[in-house]
Amino acid sequence: MSFIKHVLKNSNEKITSLYGNRTFMMRGKKVSDFHKGIDLIDAKNKSDYVIAFEDGVVISSRDEVKGYDEKKSSGNYVYLNHDNNYQTRYFHMAYGTVMVKEGDVVKKGDILGYTGATGWVTGTHVHFEIKENGVNQDPLPYLEGKKQILKDKVYLGELQVANENVNQITISALNDSLRVRDNPNGNILGYVKNGTYNFYDKVVGEDYEWYRIGDNMWIAYSSEWASVNYKKEEALEKEEEKKETNYELIYTCDENDIYAIRLYKGEKLYIKRGK
Numbered sequence: 001m002s003f004i005k006h007v008l009k010n011s012n013e014k015i016t017s018l019y020g021n022r023t024f025m026m027r028g029k030k031v032s033d034f035h036k037g038i039d040l041i042d043a044k045n046k047s048d049y050v051i052a053f054e055d056g057v058v059i060s061s062r063d064e065v066k067g068y069d070e071k072k073s074s075g076n077y078v079y080l081n082h083d084n085n086y087q088t089r090y091f092h093m094a095y096g097t098v099m100v101k102e103g104d105v106v107k108k109g110d111i112l113g114y115t116g117a118t119g120w121v122t123g124t125h126v127h128f129e130i131k132e133n134g135v136n137q138d139p140l141p142y143l144e145g146k147k148q149i150l151k152d153k154v155y156l157g158e159l160q161v162a163n164e165n166v167n168q169i170t171i172s173a174l175n176d177s178l179r180v181r182d183n184p185n186g187n188i189l190g191y192v193k194n195g196t197y198n199f200y201d202k203v204v205g206e207d208y209e210w211y212r213i214g215d216n217m218w219i220a221y222s223s224e225w226a227s228v229n230y231k232k233e234e235a236l237e238k239e240e241e242k243k244e245t246n247y248e249l250i251y252t253c254d255e256n257d258i259y260a261i262r263l264y265k266g267e268k269l270y271i272k273r274g275k
Contacts, residue, residue: 005145007090014042018140019139052109053080056106057103058102091128170195172225
């Protein structure tokens, strides 16, 4: 069986156990269970480097299991999050070979580790899982190219040149991955490419500020991936607002219990005395 997409570097995968109900022998005992993924080995060499199935971010990894371990049944593993609410999982890698950690950004084909026999296993292989919205999927159609994890992105919004006479937001998100929603925290419509966009409204939410870049097109703001530039007159107004609210209160008290409150506002000084 040949695959369009791969989990092993040499692209020579052989299936040893399919997704779904199965019965097998484990240490002399007959075991039946529902297999949530697919088991793969290199058809020629048995062992091979395990690679990322698609671009993603590492959300969890482990590299501490040295061999068979029924309690740590997954052995050494890597979990990747992908766009479109997908996640892939790679189990049973050899001890000391896991090459990524939580928070690492990986590209399709990047090496994650090496096939092994750690955890609850009968032999060397990689157990590969795909989840969509938290639900396990049969990985075979994805390996065959019949289904896709990362569909072609739909890009929305109109890129602009920098213009001090309009309100603008400039995006610099990883892999052009900032989502566009139909309202703040609403449904995902697509993505924006990195660059500058005019914005027309702003809403402050619990987690993010949201900027409207078109009809029913909202993007979330964070200083990690965006910067905001207000049009000239609004920028001046905001500077004035800062000055208006730039107060400093200083309390002092002398030996006669006379206290002073000094209130600084810009270059002006207001003093009020009392007892």
